[in-house]
Amino acid sequence: MLERAPSSRAARSLARLAQAVKRLALADGLTPVQAQAILFCARTRPDVASVGSLARVLGTTHATAVGIVDGLVRRGYVVRRSKPDDRRVTLLALTDRGREVAETILEGNAILERALDRLPADQRTTFEQALDALSRELAAAGHLQLSEPCPGCVFLEPNAAPSASRPHYCRYFRSYLSDVETQLDCPKHTPPRTDGFRREELRLRAAR
Ligand code: SF4
Numbered sequence: 001m002l003e004r005a006p007s008s009r010a011a012r013s014l015a016r017l018a019q020a021v022k023r024l025a026l027a028d029g030l031t032p033v034q035a036q037a038i039l040f041c042a043r044t045r046p047d048v049a050s051v052g053s054l055a056r057v058l059g060t061t062h063a064t065a066v067g068i069v070d071g072l073v074r075r076g077y078v079v080r081r082s083k084p085d086d087r088r089v090t091l092l093a094l095t096d097r098g099r100e101v102a103e104t105i106l107e108g109n110a111i112l113e114r115a116l117d118r119l120p121a122d123q124r125t126t127f128e129q130a131l132d133a134l135s136r137e138l139a140a141a142g143h144l145q146l147s148e149p150c151p152g153c154v155f156l157e158p159n160a161a162p163s164a165s166r167p168h169y170c171r172y173f174r175s176y177l178s179d180v181e182t183q184l185d186c187p188k189h190t191p192p193r194t195d196g197f198r199r200e201e202l203r204l205r206a207a208r
Pocket residue numbers: 148149150153154155156157169170171172173182186187188189190
């Protein structure tokens with residue numbers, strides 16, 4: 001009888017979970033990739049929610065991302081606008097209808113959160129750490145674009161201007177951020193002590 005290695009069984013379980021997550025995200029007749037694109041618009045900093053970033057997050061080509069966005073614009077979920085300081089970049093934003101659909105998709109995530117809540121706390125922590133390690137491994141190999149909120153990013157200077165309405169400073173974008181803005185996903189999020197950090201630091205220094 002064929003014995004499966006533990007890593008092979010775990011990979012299969014992950015693939016099944018991915019299928020369930022995709023199904024939970026389906027709303028309003030959207031395809032999984034359209035649902036992902038809507039969540040990208042809902043969670044990403046508005047000034048970096050570009051078609052290029054979407055393509056990287058989806059792991060697809062720019063042309064394919066343009067096609068996905070075309071479909072969402074036609075259905076009235078998304079609008080395009082040029083980035084004010086760089087007209088070559090197209091930014092994406094949800095319409096009211098798009099925000100409603102994003103809420104529906106997020107309700108699917110809540111089902112998953114409730115299932116995770118039923119796990120004992122130590123198992124949940126171990127699971128989260130293992131998924132985090134896997135994500136970083138896949139990102140380092142170029143299979144996944146991590147887009148995360150500011151906490152934990154090496155470029156964040158929390159409370160750099162404590163009395164201001166936007167008290168936190170981002171050294172990457174050289175701009176101040178409000179509490180709410182630091183909770184949005186950013187494709188430039190860089191955790192400490194990784195090759196990515198060294199690359200981003202070198203890039204920043206070169207740009208100065
Ligand atoms: S680069 Fe880091 S600190 Fe700056 S906006 Fe992105 S996640 Fe936040």
